[in-house]
Amino acid sequence: MDGKLENVDLFFDAGIRYTYMEKHTKWGIEKVTYQFRMMAPTHFFDNELGGSAHGLEKGGITEFGKQVIQKMNQKRIILDVAHASIPLIDDMIKLSKGPLMSSHTGIKRVCDNTRNLKDDHIKAIARSGGIVGIAYFKINSSLSLSLSLSLSLSLSLFELKYYLI
16 A cells, blocks of 8 residues: 555556356356455555554554545445454454455364454454355365365354354
């Protein structure tokens, strides 16, 4: 962002998008394109907007970050919490006026690592009208990749029942 709030406009005008390109109907899969503008405040490092799950401080939102989120809300840009620190996710939940999303994450109860989402975050994203994209990773280095991914998928599906009930 280079400390410039107007860069939100620059990214918006450049067409930042998350694209979903199919629709299931009773006649099969129909090609339809849905596009949503989305941005994430952090990735692998803490920055001028807030803390990263991978950062040194893993802090919450900064004053500049609050301004950026307000601007993103005005432009109807969806906030992506992927890679954000826990305090930053908490702040984004409190501040956002629109839906949140996690473009890719895991479930902390399945695999406890720094970037997977806690139950209350998953539920808050759902309450906002947003979505959570679940990624599957090798969860145990002593297992084969296919067995580990199968176990990860099975545990995640079991956990998803918990959120739907």
